[in-house]
Amino acid sequence: MKLVKVAASGAIVALCALTLGACGSKSSSSTSKQVLNWNETAELPTMDLSTATDTVSFDMLNNTMEGLYRLGKNSKIEPGLATKTKVSSDGLTYTFTLRKGAKWSNGDKVTAKDFVYSWRRTLNPKTNSQYAYLFEGVKNATDIMNGKKSPETAGIKAVGDYKLVVTLDRQIPYLKLLMGFPVFFPQNQKVVEKYGSKYGTASKYMVYDGPFQMTGWTGTNLKWTLKKNTNYWDKKNVKLSAINYKVNKTTTTSYNLYQSGKLDATSLSAEQAKQLKGQTGYTIRKAASTFYFQYNQKNAAFKNKKIRQALSMVVNREQFVKKVLGDGSVPSKGLVSMGLASRNGEDFATAAYQKNGVTYNLSEAKKLWNEGLKELGKTSLEFTLLSDDTDKAKNTTAFIQSAIESNLKGSKINVSNVPFKTRLARTTSGDFDVVISAWGADFSDPISFLDLFTSDNSYNAGKWSNAQYDKLIAASKTTDAGDTAKRWNDLVSAEKILMNDQGVAPLYQQATAWMIKPKVKGVIYNSAGANYNFKNAYISGN
Template sequence: MKNLNKLMAASATLAIAGLALTGCGSKSSSSSVKQVLNWNEASELPTMDLSTATDTISFDMLNNSMEGLLRVGKDSKVEPGIAKSYKVSKDGLKYTFNLRKNAKWSNGDAVTAQDFVYSWRRTVDPKTGSQYAYLFDGIKNVDDVLAGKKPTSALGIKADGKYKLTVTLSKKLPYFKLLMGFPSFFPQNQKAVEKYGKKYGTAAKYMVYDGPFKMTGWTGSNLKWSLVKNTNYWDKKHVKLDKINFMVNKSTTTSYNLYQSKKLDQTILSTEQAKQLSNDSAYTVIKEARTNYLEFNQMKKEFQNKKIRQAISYAINRKELATKIMGAGTLPSKGIVSSGLAKRNGVDFADAAKTTAGVSYDKAKAAQLFKEGLKELGQSSLSFTLLGDDTDTAKKITAYLQSQLESNLPGLTVNVSNVPFKTRLSRSENGQFDVVASAWSADFSDPISFLDLFTSDNSYNNGKWSNAQYDKLVTASKTTDAGNRSARWNDMVKASKILSNEQGVVPLFQLNTPSLLRTNVKGVIHNTAGVSYNWKEAYLSK
């Protein structure tokens, strides 16, 4: 998900939180309660164009205002969406989806197979410049389409009439059904895209929706908007909320005050607030399949130096960062892949791929490597700017990193630039940074969702780190070894170790976010991987 560039990530922001709740309850339990939920967001909403969305907040909004062939429910269970049924060929390379005939867009148009064909072609069209186009890897002819060698019409998706859709793969994809519940694969209304042109997805009014809710009140730059029940949604009888109001508060002090005054039903908490409120009945800690990390701009000569990269990594006390700065169960990173995401034979991937290099704290080694790195560069000192978000939490993280690095690496000066989330994403994507505090949330429960990011040609590899052996292993895990679970696992473990040993990036911590959610808010689905929130069947009880 989520970059958290998906932002991060989409997997991507530094302090997004919520609550995994089960049990939808009966209508009678909520019929006398005003069904309006007031939700806090830590950062602004960048876009509603699913072809260009990259971050957690955009994907949360798209996941609840749009719907794909399938829908991802509790515990990442795949459920029917616009497709009422599907079948898979014996060789696993062809999926045939039967679409429901009562699905409509918010403008009254029928949702058809052609809407999916149009959407997928638009996303993989090189002219669109979608950073998430790489997720279409495995769809027939996608590589040639992305390279401009074949037209988008060659993509392995075909509409057989209005309500039958066939997808052809070039290789087996173990996570294909999960992808069908991810916003990048949702349909788009061609009429709306062409009508709004460059304005499409830039404000609530420049969109049409086929999901449980539709958006109102978002101008493209404001910090308040709403999702209201979509009366054209095919399954509207199971949508209990009339409205969800979103309010951006980058200060946890502000959001907590609004929560206390009952203007918010949910708020994230700072480490200090979490300590004080841990016994509150509304307190919870949200676990995320998300890694926060530092990314170097390796177009700059100082960060092409491996010893400089390693010195920066060894100078950071991740345990202290996780426990004292973040708190609430946040874990020091063992590598780029988050703990608990995937297991094989009872062994967690993060443990299988762990190395002493890449994530250890060693002040003496850090100082020595930095000294050696500077000598190789022919310099006596180094200065760089650390780019990060402007939320309260992000500022604490960058301030801590600045202090650690300057204290442990003599001759280093770190300037900090905290900017709005949307700005940080843009600068990262355009290579306008020295070192950036990034984050990534897994798009689905598989290590490849992290490892894919750092291949040489991945659009999310903003730092441009490159390693031929790493690329070879990741490619093998998705091609020649895709059908061999053991070989595929070993490929990914080896790749992760290379990333750590070469210090391609600096993994920091796995975010677990403390928050408050009123105890009468029920039925919110939160998944650690993929899109974070599903409010389709959420409601407020008495």
């Protein structure tokens, strides 16, 4: 899912879910008291679903917009705008019947044409959507993204206002899960064209078809509100009247606000988590998200495999997650998170495990470092480590800086902790040496991670490239797409290549400790895709 925001990617994460309280239970409190105050740790970059890339954006879109389906508890497919789905015998044509009466927050009807427009807009190369690749398999999508065909040739068409036909080039086993992900949601063409370049840059330059609509976001401020959308088709089951968001980059600030009753939920620092573990409201949010080094291979030093291996092996991941994070996070087995997918009872992360890709081996790290420097004709190496400016990110970079400089002779690490949006922009543009990136699976399939590091993927910011890796990923999506065993083996082999070559260096699988007020009920948290679904949330005991 998504850039984990550090966040986000989002989403990206087995599709397990954590639900607080009884989802859908009725509250006896009045609507006026159904206000939830929620903490965010990063800015909101955009509300344009065609260009969104991060957890915060996808969570906001997931609660203010709606697609063909919604993802409920345990990522179960629940009714969205589709009331009926018919699949052809060859699995290549999906016909969705849309509900009548669904409206945008401005009163416009939501129709099949809104989906057609949205998909074409996202696929259009001019939009520069980094998530367009998820449409691969939809007829002509790849050629459209590559500028070889017009967006109008995409395999999606409206038959009247309430029938949507999607045609595929190949079977997509996880298509229905994708339909619950915001990038596949509809967009109102009239509104997009009215606001032009301003669309999605502030709450007033948007229109919404989901349970809530956004107010108070200017595009740069650190607080906003989701209020109940009175035009939503299922408004009778939306209990919250508002969700107030406030960005607090330090957990000291956010926990003080929580204690004073100004926040109903906040994430915790490692020290706070240790102190508060076991107390009422203490909650661990497990995520199918992986934090990892990306090495910019435009820099000759990071083209050297031994340098990459040394930087990975010098990090004691067990010590890091226990002493620095302390939030339930665990060392990574590989890029694909544990618990995301399994076959015949074996977890994918176990099947693809390559110890040398994630191990702590100080003597080997020193040996490889010295050999790598010699191959480069250097006696020292200075570079910058890029990450976010949150407390957790700063603690992370400090630990890694110390591990490298104290153990690898001739190393000099400059640390750059910057705002989330800045880190995203610099990563995308290739303005980094080594960056701590994060990705959350968008759906419960290993391809959600592994697709990132094909040679031409826009998220492959370090430009690592391996022809055999590309071939295996391509086979999993084409010739082997309909064969579960072959496709599984393709993906296992691909991950092993990525780990053995240290194309990226996985660090840890994220979990976050939170304090949640006991009165907050019905919140659905999915570890893959857009994380939060507040449609049926409510406040009890008022």
